[in-house]
Amino acid sequence: MEEKDTCDVICVHEDEVKDVKSKMLEDEFLFEVSDNFKVFGDSTRLKIMYALSQRDLCVCDLAAVLDMSQSAISHQLRVLRSKNLVKFRRKGKMAYYYLADEHVVSMIELCVEHTKERY
Amino acid sequence: MEEKDTCDVICVHEDEVKDVKSKMLEDEFLFEVSDNFKVFGDSTRLKIMYALSQRDLCVCDLAAVLDMSQSAISHQLRVLRSKNLVKFRRKGKMAYYYLADEHVVSMIELCVEHTKERY
């Protein structure tokens, strides 16, 4: 299976490696999972989501809450939309954003808890 | 409170903003939370942790399981150690790594579940 004994991997324990390899999830799937974590791994996006967990807000208000530029917020909202973490409804010129579902809230809550407990 | 009406933030809804601001968690804390998520937001690190959730492994075996260089793995293990997500015990020349606690496992499991459910 392995063609590459070329270089550094010398001390491999064949059986254990084979065992764990068989239990590993698909590369593609784990990439997707890490990609999901990544969205939460930026404090601006996390703050946006946390703010939205309090109440729906328009872009301007989010900018005010986070004390950041409208553009910066808008760019991050785009990311959050692309990951289906937030949605929005138009009301006149404004766009009111809200969290897409409960998963988002529970993800944040869990990591908040873990962060509190672990340190 | 805001000295900066300078530029773009024009349409702020004072009350809602004030309300959400009062409910926001500390900047510093949310930064820490996002920083924790960030560690899980890289597929190499996630794979390492997932592999270790199956059984303790030495660096070489991890490299074999992930099919990556020893150096790359070692660098990422350093990151994981610095965040107290993994620990290791020496056995001769080798270092056997293992997950630091159950939090790590449950974090991964949760996001795996969410990823499965959401798409």
Added chain:
DNA sequence: CTTCCATATGAATATCTGATCATATAAATT
């Protein structure tokens, strides 16, 4: 104490990411 080998790490590089700036779009108001 020298060699061997598993692991660690510093430096360099390439890629990615987030903020800014300038500008475009789109809805409301005149």
Added chain:
DNA sequence: AATTTATATGATCAGATATTCATATGGAAG
């Protein structure tokens, strides 16, 4: 229709990050 204003977005740039390469460290065994 022209203007205003809330939001979106493309381009750019700076800083962060992951891998590689070369080398160092540290324990084992001779």
